[in-house]
Amino acid sequence: MKAKTFIDQVEVLVRSGKGGDGAMSFRREALVEFGGPDGGDGGRGGDVVFAASDHQNSLLSLYYDPKCFAQDGGPGQGQKMYGKRGKDLIVPVPLGTEVYEVDTGLLVADITEPGQKVIVAKGGAGGFGNVHFKSSVNQAPTEHTPGGAPEEKRLRLELKTIADAGLLGFPNAGKSSLLSVLSSATPKIASYPFTTLNPIVGTIVYPDWAKIRMADVPGIIEGAAKGVGLGLAFLKHLERSKVLVYVIDMAGTDNREPWNDYKILKKEIDEYSFELSERPCLVVANKMDEEVSKENLARFVRETGVEPIAISCETREGLDEFREALRRIVEPKMKFHHTHAEAPDLKDLPDTTGDELPEDALRFATFLKFDKPKAKSHPSRGNIH
Secondary structure, eight states, X not given: OOOOOOOSEEEEEEEOXXXXXOOOOBOOOTTOOOOOBOOOOOOOOOOEEEEEETTOOSSHHHHHOOEEEOOOOOOOBTTTBOOOOOXXXXXXXXTTEEEEETTTOOEEEEEOSTTOEEEEEXXXXXXXXXXXXXXXXXXXXXXXXXXXXXXXXEEEEEEXXXXXEEEEOOTTSSHHHHHHHHSSOXXXXXXXXXXXXXXXXXXXXXXXXXXXXXXXXXXXXXXXXXXXXXXXXHHGGGTTOSXXXXXXXXXXXXXXXXXXXXXXXXXXXXXXXXXXXXXXXXXXXXXXXXXXXXXXXXXXXXXXXXXOEEOXXXXXXXXXXXXXXXXXXXXXXXXXXXXXXXXXXXXXXXXXXXXXXXXXXXXXXXXXXXXXXXXXXXXXXXXXX
């Protein structure tokens, strides 16, 4: 049987740890009168915590192990010894995971930030030992309380991929090829439909180290918003995208008409989510290296009134224009390796082609430390430099 490699929805049973019972004990030592109660408290039960993880992109581990049980707290003991606290269960989940209660359908958490942690089941409190019940009128209390009950609930986890841009198109439109030439992602590329069976995310890196995450989802077919094909299962992975990229096969592979493909895609997005259809979008005319694509492009503009960005993954035509258009919409943050607020003009940089680096060039090498180190004082002589 072929094993699953990607899961974006799963139900799990979570249960926190039970609180430890408080102890009922009395101090008894030779030659010590008035020993009194000395029963300790029980330990607190462990919590079940969902933690965002950058190293996971699927809910596959929870699919095979859907029971998440935290450790119970230990019981209290005599001599005022407190029970051991139950260990928390930390469950790593991918960024973009939404957590719902199965019974009520309420949203419990939306895990979108790196390092984010959410307690989905809180451990029971530890019970009180009889040492807490001593008073002037009750010198030998036998009262002690049991530990708090654990929380148990069924949760449904849904993964919605976090990406700045989402690639949308029919099967064989060239979405995976576009992702592979713009990023380091290695999606499966073949000449048959539905080679992409699960969302794949790649990162476009610009010269100033600004980054844009782009997601490739399985091909959309007509009726996807109503559950036809794979579209409905994966359209949700576009919901977090800031911009939609319509990838149109301008060569008309499989006797398709590019202008009709675009209209169908727009209709499917409108039917799936009005809010998603109102987001910024780019239209990309792919496979422009083929002869028929130029004729189809002219008719596409007449039929739709849209002027797409003409590209070819084979010849790399138009990719720079697409990168810049995408950057203007997403507006990613720039990350320089120097301390200047803006990237320096290449004309202003000193010439470094010689055998020796000029002194002006060293000011751009912020990883080098030219400050004189502070003198260290001898520990036995005070601050003597």
